[in-house]
Amino acid sequence: MxxxxxxxxxxxxxxxxxxxxxxxxxxxxxxxxxxxxxxxxxxxxxxxxxxxxxxxxxxxxxxxxxxxxxxxxxxxxxxxxxxxxxxxxxxxxxxxxxxxxxxxxxxxxxxxxxxxxxxxxxxxxxxxxxxxxxxxxxxxxxxxxxxxxxxxxxxxxxxxxxxxxxxxxxxxxxxxxxxxxxxxxxxxxxxxxxKLSPATVQASIKAMWATLDVGLHAAHDVAYRYVLQHQLTHPDYREGMLAFAEKREPRWVVE
Incomplete structure (x- = not known):
């Protein structure tokens, strides 16, 4: 268009x-x-x-x-x-x-x-x-x-x-x-x-905006769900730490 x-x-x-x-x-x-x-x-x-x-x-x-x-x-x-x-x-x-x-x-x-x-x-x-x-x-x-x-x-x-x-x-x-x-x-x-992990950036932004919808204790729960989901399901979580340990640029997954 x-x-x-x-x-x-x-x-x-x-x-x-x-x-x-x-x-x-x-x-x-x-x-x-x-x-x-x-x-x-x-x-x-x-x-x-x-x-x-x-x-x-x-x-x-x-x-x-x-x-x-x-x-x-x-x-x-x-x-x-x-x-x-x-x-x-x-x-x-x-x-x-x-x-x-x-x-x-x-x-x-x-x-x-x-x-x-x-x-x-x-x-x-x-x-x-x-x-x-x-x-x-x-x-x-x-x-x-x-x-x-x-x-x-x-x-x-x-x-x-x-x-x-x-x-x-x-x-x-x-x-x-x-x-x-x-x-x-x-x-x-x-x-x-x-230069940052696209998936990690998006998950972080979405989590921060989402926590504005609820009170403090609920916000902690919402934030933790985003953190845990990323850690358990996305390879960039491990890749970021490996790249740091190996002193190289990370190879992020682009979806």
Whole structure:
């Protein structure tokens, strides 16, 4: 299928997904969300892809969220958010936050494993300003940043915007870099992750996200099941230790 709203590239086991509507501040309409679903399915199902980077075209916006004009004219037909968690992608995802992330654009940010931001990037929510409930994005953000900061985004709308530096200070963003270093830095991290066991990485990511659904004691049980299953069933567990003992690079299984 020819993609019209996003760019999708794969190089050295890294897929780069770029929301490509700079003239609309990378706002997502029905077609954009459909194409993001296609891209995430490719990331999930293609064994050659080990890491994904999600970013936006240009330097003004990562994504302005839902295309309000398009929705006002025709309504929403595709209601599935185009983020990795909604498509069961457990390969590592890096968000290269190249500008403002607004409203529905926060899905991609909150649902990523690592977030690298340009210095001028910022988080904004406008759901309440247009009569929409701020809940889906908040459900994940509340697991990654303080309640007071999520309330600030929601209730103060545009005046409650959070800078990249502030988001870094509260632990949401991993690194803040100059804009001209953003894509390079995201790729550097991705290429380091590529060297790890794909199966072990995915099992670890899935286990960590799964533990957020339950309390502490149940989380320990969930985590242990993932650890035990990997140790008992996957050859990379033994291969990693053998490679360390034999002082050589591991030969990971790619499935």
């Amino acid at each position: 020819e993609l019209k709203r996003i760019l999708f590239e794969v190089s050295e086991h890294v897929a780069t997904i770029t929301i490509n509507r700079p003239e609309r501040l990378n706002a997502t309409d029905d077609l954009t969300r459909t194409e993001l679903g296609i891209a995430w399915a490719r990331v999930r199902d293609d064994p050659d892809i080990r890491v994904a980077i999600i970013t936006g075209a240009g330097d003004r916006a990562f994504s302005a969220g839902q295309d309000v004009r398009a929705t006002a004219e025709s309504g929403i037909r595709n209601k599935v958010p185009g983020s990795r968690l909604h498509h069961n992608v457990w390969k590592p995802v890096i968000c290269a936050l190249n500008g403002m992330a607004v409203g529905g654009g926060l899905h991609q940010v909150a649902d990523s494993d690592l977030i690298i931001a340009a210095e001028h990037a910022e988080l904004i929510d406008t759901h309440l300003a247009v009569g929409n409930v701020f809940a889906l994005e908040a459900a994940v953000l509340l697991r990654r940043m303080p309640l007071s900061m999520v309330m600030q985004l929601a209730l103060m709308t545009k005046k409650g915007r959070i800078s990249a530096q502030r988001a870094h200070e509260i632990g949401l963003i991993n690194e803040v870099v100059p804009a001209d270093r953003l894509q390079q830095r995201a790729r550097e991290i991705a290429l380091d992750i590529v």
